[in-house]
Amino acid sequence: MRTAKKEFENLVYQGIKSQGFDELSSRLVAILYSEPGPVTLEELSVLTGYSFSAVSATMKLLSGIKLVEKTKKPGSKKLYFSVQRNMLTLTIAAIRTKSEFMVAPALNDLPGIIEKCRNSKTEGSERTLRVIEQYYRQMVALDLIFKNLIEFTEKIQKEMITE
Incomplete structure (x- = not known):
């Protein structure tokens, strides 16, 4: 047992x-x-x-x-x-880490990559541009989701402390 x-x-x-x-x-x-x-x-x-x-x-x-x-x-x-034994704190840290290492670099670097792709004359660059732009839109959405999720989780955490 x-x-x-x-x-x-x-x-x-x-x-x-x-x-x-x-x-x-x-x-x-x-x-x-x-x-x-x-x-x-x-x-x-x-x-x-x-x-x-x-x-x-x-x-x-x-x-x-x-x-x-x-x-x-x-x-x-x-x-x-x-x-960390507080699951809310652990969750916030995990979200911040994903944001810092995945979303932030993408939001920083992708506009330049998109511009470079727009100026490219190579074959297939239009399809590549669509893929990159779609990825960029997803990163923008994730950034908003992560920010809202952190804010919401911190609010719940504060409410739990005051109970």
Whole structure:
């Protein structure tokens, strides 16, 4: 029989995995979410059954996208990892990351690419232009959706705090 903690961990794992994360990343976030305090790389390696180097590389990636937080305890050389346990805050951070790394660069770079394509005389440039313009419209829409979603989620979060 599985413990409640393991069932919860698996539920978190499935949720993270559904966001497009790989097996190890999903497992690490689920473990961190279900642990009461920060966990070292060595402990994560033992808990997942993955090598120390695989866990280390994945944690570097996850901390780089701000999904996990790394800290050091005074007097220790070991890194400790934890995860934001507020799902609304975690969701806002994920949306901001998508906006920062996908939408913002597209909105910045696509007008120049569109202009270059408009001035091109190569065969098929009109079809390419339509594809690029459609992508640009989608990025504009995503930008608006992300901004509204963040605003709405922050509003709900504030309402939950005042209850």
